[in-house]
Amino acid sequence: MASSATSTPFISSIAAAAAAKSMVTPLCKTLTLPNSFSGTRKSIQSRVPRSISLTRGSHSAKSFVVKASSELPLVGNVAPDFEAEAVFDQEFIKVKLSEYIGKKYVVLFFYPLDFTFVCPTEITAFSDRHEEFEEMNTEVLGVSVDSVFSHLAWVQTDRKSGGLGDLKYPLISDVTKSISKSYGVLIPDQLSKNQTVLFILVVVLWILKLMQCITTRMSNAHSLLNMEWESDCLVHSFSGPMDPEVNTIPAGVALRGLFIIDKEGVIQHSTINNLAIGRSVDETKRTLQALQYVQENPDEVCPAGWKPGEKSMKPDPKLSKDYFAAL
Secondary structure (H helix, E strand, C coil): CHHHHHHHHHHHHHHHHHHHHHHCCCHHHCCECCHHHHCCCCECCCCCCCCEEEECCCCCCCEEEECCCCCCCCCCCECCCCEEEEEECCEEEEEEHHHHCCCCEEEEEECCCCCCCHHHHHHHHHHHCHHHHHCCCEEEEEEECCCHHHHHHHHCCCHHHCCCCCCCCCEEECCCCHHHHHCCCECCCCCCHHHHHHHHHHHHHHHHHHHHHHHCCCCCHHHHHHHHHHHHHHHHHCCHHHCCCCCCCCCCCECEEEEEECCCCEEEEEEEECCCCCCCHHHHHHHHHHHHHHHHCCCCECCCCCCCCCCCECCCCCCCHHHHHCC
């Protein structure tokens, strides 16, 4: 009996030690990215993908995270080249990025879809001020995953009806999504197996509810309202990428990425906004002006909020004191 009494604590201590050892095992060794994400399983410790949280309002219980492509062109690297169809001056043309090398700067911006809401405000804003970019020897290029036929229809739609009207720069069609993917702004399909099963269950339950209403001939207003509400929930929860600025699963469209590429074909600036946040033409122009200034004056740098005519600084511990002393 004594032997039994003393062995129990000993066994318990061994179990506790084993449990403690398992708890200190690095979590990153047990978690891997899904095959569908990057084609191979890799430890989260070796590569952490960018994540963009898209959360519905506080009144809704739905929230989700989408992961854009993990390979993002780093600033200072050569911009991925591409050749694609585009719409310009209501005609179909070919646009090849490398044709601008040695000639012009390029502002390349991506937007989710044609005939949406935030997108036309950005596209027309760049068009209305296109001459300012021309004066800076810069071409503006817009890109989405829509076809050239969709682009053309949108251009031919009046602005007061949500269209674009005539644009002063090309809208590129990225129907293969290869351009968006190469620039790291494409939102891939995030529908998991669990979500697929849940979707099927919801559809089955909704059909059963509909059949019950039909067989029991429930025609009162309350039942009809319930059916309408359930149908509305189903559509809004699983309607796919048709409305990327409000949907829960905006797969297959591009985030609002913007890249400034210099005349050597090198990415000098990049920014990526979430789907519901529009971009500023003023800030894009200011950044371009700063880029051109430091390229013309390689021994100087531009401080925060710098604009042409304002004081720059020397990237030197002693010489920079002149700038700080003038503040």
